[in-house]
Amino acid sequence: MAPTWPAQIYELLKGFDVRQVAYVPDAGHAELIRLCQSDTTMQTVSLTTEEEGVAMLCGAWLGGHHGVLLMQSSGVGNCINMLTLNAECRIPLLMLVTMRGDFGEGNPQQMPMGRGAQAAMEAVGVVVLRADRAEDVAESVRAAARMAFLSQRAVALLIGQRVIGAKAMTQEPGHD
Amino acid sequence: MTEPQGLDRRAALARLLRERGDAALVTGLGSPTYDAFAAGDTDHNFYLWGGMGGAAMLGLGLALAQPQRRVVVWTGDGEMLMGLGALATIAVARPANLAIVVVDNEHYGETGMQPAHTGQGVDLAGIAAAAGFGDVSLVRTTDALEALAQRLFRPADGPLFACVKVSTGPVPKAVPSLDGPYLRTRFRLAMMGAAAFR
Numbered sequence: 001m002a003p004t005w006p007a008q009i010y011e012l013l014k015g016f017d018v019r020q021v022a023y024v025p026d027a028g029h030a031e032l033i034r035l036c037q038s039d040t041t042m043q044t045v046s047l048t049t050e051e052e053g054v055a056m057l058c059g060a061w062l063g064g065h066h067g068v069l070l071m072q073s074s075g076v077g078n079c080i081n082m083l084t085l086n087a088e089c090r091i092p093l094l095m096l097v098t099m100r101g102d103f104g105e106g107n108p109q110q111m112p113m114g115r116g117a118q119a120a121m122e123a124v125g126v127v128v129l130r131a132d133r134a135e136d137v138a139e140s141v142r143a144a145a146r147m148a149f150l151s152q153r154a155v156a157l158l159i160g161q162r163v164i165g166a167k168a169m170t171q172e173p174g175h176d
Numbered sequence: 177m178t179e180p181q182g183l184d185r186r187a188a189l190a191r192l193l194r195e196r197g198d199a200a201l202v203t204g205l206g207s208p209t210y211d212a213f214a215a216g217d218t219d220h221n222f223y224l225w226g227g228m229g230g231a232a233m234l235g236l237g238l239a240l241a242q243p244q245r246r247v248v249v250w251t252g253d254g255e256m257l258m259g260l261g262a263l264a265t266i267a268v269a270r271p272a273n274l275a276i277v278v279v280d281n282e283h284y285g286e287t288g289m290q291p292a293h294t295g296q297g298v299d300l301a302g303i304a305a306a307a308g309f310g311d312v313s314l315v316r317t318t319d320a321l322e323a324l325a326q327r328l329f330r331p332a333d334g335p336l337f338a339c340v341k342v343s344t345g346p347v348p349k350a351v352p353s354l355d356g357p358y359l360r361t362r363f364r365l366a367m368m369g370a371a372a373f374r
Contacts, residue, residue: 020237043240043269045265048264051230055230056236059238059239061364062241062363062364063239063368064242082229085234088226088356089360090356090360
């Protein structure tokens with residue numbers, strides 16, 4: 001069986017010597033979080049809000065560690081001011097963002113931040129890439145990690161809801 | 177001796193750093209950054225000029241990356257209040273080499289001296305203790321400051337939190353470089369040596 005896209009991301013993170021994994025619990029990243037937690041070379045840190053991870057990974061890089069921030073697009077807005085550290089000090093950051101408010105979203109309150117996530121990040125200097133098919137995720141993570149760690153920029157990869165699958169809403173047709 | 181108006185912030189930090197050795201210092205934006213520059217500029221200082229609320233978490237990432245090195249965060253009460261969740265995250269992560277020291281003048285000194293929550297009953301040391309920090313102190317006297325200085329660079333089994341009550345008395349401006357790429361490269365070289373460029 002071919003590896004799943006979360007398993008591919010995990011292998012790529014290993015290849016880029018990622019040692020700190022900051023995350024806000026997220027169903028889309030659940031398998032990747034589990035893989036990282038079981039790896040003794042990776043320190044996983046559960047955050048109370050996404051901006052903590054931006055600051056934490058600035059410190060990680062200043063101390064010589066590569067890191068990754070795993071989050072959902074609803075957390076993008078929480079990060080905006082903290083991302084100015086990366087822009088002004090040119091500190092690398094790799095963010096893997098699973099999308100809401102995207103392909104087939106059924107929760108109206110997920111729509112505004114999901115629709116605005118890319119523009120909001122670009123407004124503070126983050127380089128934004130997208131992957132909308134499972135077979136594109138690994139190459140996109142590789143590209144994002146290279147741009148983050150080699151070109152030393154804040155880079156976000158948005159993983160489309162088409163890859164993850166839209167969350168089922170109970171009141172929709174075909175659901176009990 | 178208890179200082180009725182609070183300790184002198186510059187003297188307090190200078191005392192705390194006297195035996196710092198190769199410890200790293202991260203400062204929150206505004207007056208804490210000026211305090212550190214006034215105490216003596218070194219490539220082991222990383223001064224924040226923005227990212228309000230992030231100083232403690234920046235310290236966590238640094239402490240995890242540099243486990244053999246003591247990491248001290250010196251930040252204001254307003255900055256700490258903006259990122260209270262960090263106290264929960266750091267208490268759970270339990271880095272033994274991280275110390276968070278809040279310099280608490282109970283005001284927002286950079287923006288017009290508006291009163292802060294810390295002067296109206298909010299107890300940052302109590303919040304840190306409730307989050308799970310094992311070594312917590314509220315410093316109001318020179319004796320308590322001396323006791324904190326004795327523990328600050330000593331090996332520990334978990335993170336340290338201290339809240340140092342200081343006066344709002346005016347202090348001369350002491351402004352380090354504002355150049356972000358310079359500050360980060362200088363600091364990273366101090367942490368990593370030539371490996372910073374690999």
